Amino acid sequence: MKFALAVFSPGHAPSSRRALLFAQAALASGHEIVRLFFYQDGVHSASANVVAPQDELDVPAQWRAFVTEHQLDAVVCIAAALRRGVLNAEEAQRYERPAVNLPAPWELSGLGQLHEAAQTADRLVCFGGD
Template sequence: MKFAIALLAGPQDPAARSALSFAQAVLAGGHQISRLFFYRDAVHLASSLAVHPQDEADLARQWRDFICDNQLDAVVCIAAALRRGVLNEAEAYRWERPAANSGEPWELSGLGQWVDAMQTADRAVTFGT
């Protein structure tokens, strides 16, 4: 079974950890993830500049490692990312910002990527509000 997973919750929201646990269980169960879509405050997970206290888990790193280790398609909504200051090299250059804070494995793209994922997946699951 193919799953499309959308995450709307930011790193501090328990839904972000639940989504990661669900995605790990999907793959452990022998299923596929056609696309991960990060929207609203979930785009903060794609920022490489957040620093977490030493006694807290780095959820952004856990997501990044999970995506890389499993070679998953991870799309970050470009409109939500730009509003929240999450930029890759191309967008930093385009908007004349001094630096980028996002890159591999994240892809900045539009909401159409989520629509496409829902059309190709057997199940679409959303975490967060």
């Protein structure tokens, strides 16, 4: 089965951890993930500047390692990211901001990527949000 996942909550939220566990289980079971889409506060899971307390899991780091290891298509909504100060090098330069906190493997793109993933996948599974 082909899955597309949308993550709406930040890395410290339980739903982000559940999304990661679901994604890991899906791949371990032989399923495919056509795209991970981070939207709303979920864009914080892609930020390189998130620091987890020592007594908590570093879910953003786990996401980064998972995406890199499996070479997944991991898209961060550009509008949500800009609003929350999550910038790749191109956007930091465009808006004359001093910091970059969205390195590879993440890709900034629009909601069209979520729509396309939903059309390509057999199931769109959403985690978090209001």
